[in-house]
Amino acid sequence: xxxxxxxxxxxxxxxxxxxxxxxxxxxxxxxxxxxxxxxxxxxxxxxxxxxxxxxxxxxxxxxxxxxxxxxxxxxxxxxxxxxxxxxxxxxxxxxxxxxxxxxxxxxxxxxxxxxxxxxxxxxxxxxxxxxxxxxxxxxxxxxxxxxxxxxxxxxxxxxxxxxxxxxxxxxxxxxxxxxxxxxxxxxxxxxxxxxxxxxxxxxxxxxxxxxxxxxxxxxxxxxxxxxxxxxxxxxxxxxxxxxxxxxxxxxxxxxxxxxxxxxxxxxxxxxxxxxxxxxxxxxxxxxxxxxxxxxxxxxxxxxxxxxxxxxxxxxxxxxxxxxxxxxxxxxxxxxxxxxxxxxxxxxxxxxxxxxxxxxxxxxxxxxxxxxxxxxxxxxxxxxxxxxxxxxxxxxxxxxxxxxxxxxxxxxxxxxxxxxxxxxxxxxxxxxxxxxxxxxxxxxxxxxxxxxxxxxxxxxxxxxxxxxxxxxxxxxxxxxxxxxxxxxxxxxxxxxxxxxxxxxxxxxxxxx
Amino acid sequence: xxxxxxxxxxxxxxxxxxxxxxxxxxxxxxxxxxxxxxxxxxxxxxxxxxxxxxxxxxxxxxxxxxxxxxxxxxxxxxxxxxxxxxxxxxxxxxxxxxxxxxxxxxxxxxxxxxxxxxxxxxxxxxxxxxxxxxxxxxxxxxxxxxxxxxxxxxxxxxxxxxxxxxxxxxxxxxxxxxxxxxxxxxxxxx
Numbered sequence: 001x002x003x004x005x006x007x008x009x010x011x012x013x014x015x016x017x018x019x020x021x022x023x024x025x026x027x028x029x030x031x032x033x034x035x036x037x038x039x040x041x042x043x044x045x046x047x048x049x050x051x052x053x054x055x056x057x058x059x060x061x062x063x064x065x066x067x068x069x070x071x072x073x074x075x076x077x078x079x080x081x082x083x084x085x086x087x088x089x090x091x092x093x094x095x096x097x098x099x100x101x102x103x104x105x106x107x108x109x110x111x112x113x114x115x116x117x118x119x120x121x122x123x124x125x126x127x128x129x130x131x132x133x134x135x136x137x138x139x140x141x142x143x144x145x146x147x148x149x150x151x152x153x154x155x156x157x158x159x160x161x162x163x164x165x166x167x168x169x170x171x172x173x174x175x176x177x178x179x180x181x182x183x184x185x186x187x188x189x190x191x192x193x194x195x196x197x198x199x200x201x202x203x204x205x206x207x208x209x210x211x212x213x214x215x216x217x218x219x220x221x222x223x224x225x226x227x228x229x230x231x232x233x234x235x236x237x238x239x240x241x242x243x244x245x246x247x248x249x250x251x252x253x254x255x256x257x258x259x260x261x262x263x264x265x266x267x268x269x270x271x272x273x274x275x276x277x278x279x280x281x282x283x284x285x286x287x288x289x290x291x292x293x294x295x296x297x298x299x300x301x302x303x304x305x306x307x308x309x310x311x312x313x314x315x316x317x318x319x320x321x322x323x324x325x326x327x328x329x330x331x332x333x334x335x336x337x338x339x340x341x342x343x344x345x346x347x348x349x350x351x352x353x354x355x356x357x358x359x360x361x362x363x364x365x366x367x368x369x370x371x372x373x374x375x376x377x378x379x380x381x382x383x384x385x386x387x388x389x390x391x392x393x394x395x396x397x398x399x400x401x402x403x404x405x406x407x408x409x410x411x412x413x414x415x416x417x418x419x420x421x422x423x424x425x426x427x428x429x430x431x432x433x434x435x436x437x438x439x440x441x442x443x444x445x446x447x448x449x450x451x452x453x454x455x456x457x458x459x460x461x462x463x464x465x466x467x468x469x470x471x472x473x474x475x476x477x478x479x480x481x482x483x484x485x486x487x488x489x490x491x492x493x494x495x496x497x498x499x500x501x502x503x504x505x506x507x508x509x510x511x
Numbered sequence: 512x513x514x515x516x517x518x519x520x521x522x523x524x525x526x527x528x529x530x531x532x533x534x535x536x537x538x539x540x541x542x543x544x545x546x547x548x549x550x551x552x553x554x555x556x557x558x559x560x561x562x563x564x565x566x567x568x569x570x571x572x573x574x575x576x577x578x579x580x581x582x583x584x585x586x587x588x589x590x591x592x593x594x595x596x597x598x599x600x601x602x603x604x605x606x607x608x609x610x611x612x613x614x615x616x617x618x619x620x621x622x623x624x625x626x627x628x629x630x631x632x633x634x635x636x637x638x639x640x641x642x643x644x645x646x647x648x649x650x651x652x653x654x655x656x657x658x659x660x661x662x663x664x665x666x667x668x669x670x671x672x673x674x675x676x677x678x679x680x681x682x683x684x685x686x687x688x689x690x691x692x693x694x695x696x697x698x699x700x701x
Contacts, residue, residue: 083545095542165621167611171569174604178576181597190593192583216639223635223666224628293541389667390677393659396635397685400642401651405695410647417639424632429557429565430621447596459589 006348007129010356013058014364019357022059026066027365031372033067034074034086035380038222038388039215039395041071041087042328042434046214047395049207049335050402057339058354062361064332069121069311069362072271073369076113076304077380080106081236089271089307092279096292096299103295107238112249112297113304114373115241120257120305121366124312127261128359132348136320139345144452145464149473151446154323156480157267158330159435166484169435172426176436179204180443187451199411206334207406208415209440213433214331215399216416217423219392236381239374249301252282256305264310267317267325271307278306312362318343319355322445327434330441337441557622562615565622570608576601631666638662650700655682 013019033044045064052060075086080097093113100109142150155177159169182193183203194200241249259281260274282302283292292299314325322344324330336343341351348355372380403416423433457463465471557565580601583594615621638661642654659678663669669677689695 094545165611165615165619167607167614168621171604171607171611174573174600174607175569177600178597178604181600185593188593190583192593192597193579220632220635223631223662224626387667387669389663389669392667393662393678394681396639396658396662397655397681400639401685401689401695401697404646404697405689405693408696410643413646414643417636417643420639421636424636428623428625428629429561430619430623431565450596451591454588454591459587461588 003133006352007356007360009352010360013353013357014062014361018055019059019062019361020364022055022063023066023361023365024368026063027070027368027372030067030070030072031074031369031380032383034071035077035383036386036388036391037078037084037086038391039218041068042331043214043218044071045328045331045335046210047399047402049211049331049338050406052335052338053406057336057341058357060335060339061332061354061358062365064335065315065358065362066365068328068332069308069365070369072304072308072311073114073117073373074380076117076373077110077377078384080109080113080300081381082384087271089275089311090304091272092275092303093300095279096294096296099293099295100297100300105295106236108241108245108297109300110236110377111239111241111374112245112301114239114370114377115246116249116253116256116301116305117308117373118366118370119253120260120307120309121312121362123257124261124264124309125359125362125366128313128316131265132316132320132355132359135316136345136348139321142321142345142469143467144449144456145467145470146473147449148446148453149464149470149477150321150323151442151449153473153477153480154267154317154325155435155439155442155446156477158324158326158438159432160480160484161267161273165430168429168431172431172433173435173439176439176441177443177446179209179436180440181447186444186448203444205412205415206337206441208403208412209419210331210334210437211399211403212416212419213423213426213437214327216396216420217427217433219396219399220420220424221427222388223392236377239377245297249297252278252298252302253305255281255285256302257309260306260309261313263306264313265316265325267323270314270326271310274306274310275303278302308366315358319347319358320345322347324438324441327438330434330438333441334437554623554626556618556620557624559616559618561622561624562618563612566608566611566615569611570605573601573604573608577605635662635666647698650698652682652686652700655685 014023029044029048030041033039033041039047045067048064048067052064055063071087072089075090076093076097078084078086079090079093080101083094083098085091085094097109097113100106139146155173156170159173160166180203182200183191184194184201185192191201256274256278259278260271263274263277264270279292279299279302282296282298283289286292286296286298314329317323317325318329318333322333322342324333333343341347341354399416399420400413403413404410406412426433426436453464454461464474577598580594580598583597584592585595585598586592638658642651642658645654656678659681660674663674663677664671667674686699686701689697690699
């Protein structure tokens with residue numbers, strides 16, 4: 001019972017009315033932004049950061065997590081009905097989902113996607129419940145060298161796996177690391193790059209950067225992206241899948257869930273890679289692969305289960321190691337830091353209420369999402385008709401007024417607007433904002449651990465290789481750094497897989 | 512559309528017409544066709560000049576970063592001073608910028624060319640700056656109303672009537688939420 005005590009206590013946290021309300025709010029917002037083209041979960045979470053100031057840490061994270069996994073459900077709807085993937089992780093759903101809709105089976109596609117998503121997420125939460133404490137207890141022995149290696153590996157993976165040019169992503173990460181050094185140096189007390197400005201002495205705040213680069217940057221970017229007016233959606237009926245559909249899809253759901261769970265733990269790809277891998281796997285294991293692309297229900301069920309399982313399991317590195325696995329997790333990391341909580345291996349023991357509260361809220365959130373995706377699906381299909389032209393100023397105003405409420409400061413609003421312009425320009429010039437924000441969040445952790453390790457190792461960098469864990473992580477780091485060069489050599493001989501090309505295109509648009 | 516693609520399209524059309532009761536307009540349905548279609552709809556990559564410019568900006572910034580870091584003192588690996596870490600990062604950025612200048616000299620596939628539509632983003636940015644300037648002086652209501660109206664009418668292509676109605680409704684809703692319900696201290700006129 002020693003293990004399950006805190007887990008069960010976590011349910012008490014979730015069932016607190018405030019937390020339930022924020023969970024509902026989170027998943028509704030997530031579902032909405034999944035359905036609506038334009039803003040992705042990272043942007044939305046960034047924009048809503050000011051909302052988290054006034055509430056308890058656990059409540060805040062429950063809501064933000066809900067937005068993230070809720071978006072995975074919502075993204076399916078546009079993929080199936082309009083052939084417009086709401087999120088990068090729903091790109092492969094288009095292939096069979098839209099054909100199914102054309103054949104008059106939109107309801108079945110959406111229904112099986114919802115059930116698959118629910119199943120994938122639930123398996124993943126259970127996996128998380130058992131795996132997270134293991135990872136955390138393993139990581140308790142980590143010293144500064146291990147953390148240095150881990151943070152470097154995390155940043156590199158996110159930079160190299162995201163869409164776009166690898167070199168530019170590394171540049172973005174370097175800029176993020178540099179921005180994190182602004183302010184007083186924790187070791188020597190020297191002021192760095194503040195140019196005598198007092199308000200910079202404590203460093204640049206994370207919230208304006210995230211709100212600007214992700215939120216406003218994306219809003220500005222969408223202004224010039226002409227979103228085609230949504231066609232009147234196909235009528236959706238018979239959402240409850242029939243026994244035959246479930247029977248056909250059950251294997252795909254099971255395989256997708258397990259695959260997604262494991263791929264989600266790895267830093268970098270998460271939900272998108274999981275959905276691609278699941279589609280490929282279903283096509284490979286199918287008795288008749290030619291059905292794929294022509295309305296095979298497994299082609300919807302597998303990827304949708306996988307992306308939800310991955311979205312859930314990508315919380316593991318954040319909550320147990322303190323290393324965000326993707327841009328969205330970086331923002332949630334930032335939200336925790338604002339609340340005075342540093343995620344890491346101690347989190348489970350020091351703050352079991354928060355840890356298990358957030359984990360268990362996902363059960364509730366997924367039940368709510370299942371209800372919204374099956375009986376209430378009609379409501380969300382109607383929302384597709386809301387025009388982007390009307391949504392854009394609303395999101396802009398939420399960002400502006402929200403930024404003001406953080407500290408009642410017009411300067412913060414100005415910062416958000418300026419970072420918004422930078423975020424827009426970065427996108428136009430092919431630089432991803434994701435690695436920048438992630439590196440910024442991890443910057444001070446990386447620097448202080450690096451300097452501490454150098455003290456421990458007496459300035460000898462080869463000392464990193466004398467410790468087994470840091471050595472392994474650094475070897476991985478080097479492998480990941482060199483891998484693109486090797487891979488491009490291989491790819492020159494063999495054309496890259498089609499689906500991954502498309503997804504990286506979409507990832508660029510939605511990142 | 513090249514010949515190969517066209518052939519693909521016609522076989523696909525016959526297939527869809529079997530599946531759907533009435534033949535529909537040719538619509539890309541296979542993953543390959545979708546990929547081609549998305550590719551065609553995607554914005555043009557930023558091109559070689561943008562690549563050179565952005566890389567030079569990064570190079571300039573990282574050289575400045577290195578200079579400032581040296582000014583802070585580098586120290587030794589066993590006793591690093593405040594400037595060591597920023598120096599290393601700036602160095603990495605500088606090396607990457609040079610690499611990008613070389614690798615991306617042909618333009619690459621990333622980024623997006625500025626188009627006539629980019630003015631929309633510029634106008635959007637201008638309205639946001641205007642709002643930052645005006646908000647402390649005349650409160651958030653009128654700037655918000657203007658922002659909504661400009662974004663809907665000119666940036667979004669809404670009609671006069673719907674833009675006016677929705678703008679007023681949105682600002683009223685924001686007033687109700689931020690001022691009446693949450694009681695925030697956002698500068699306001701009323």
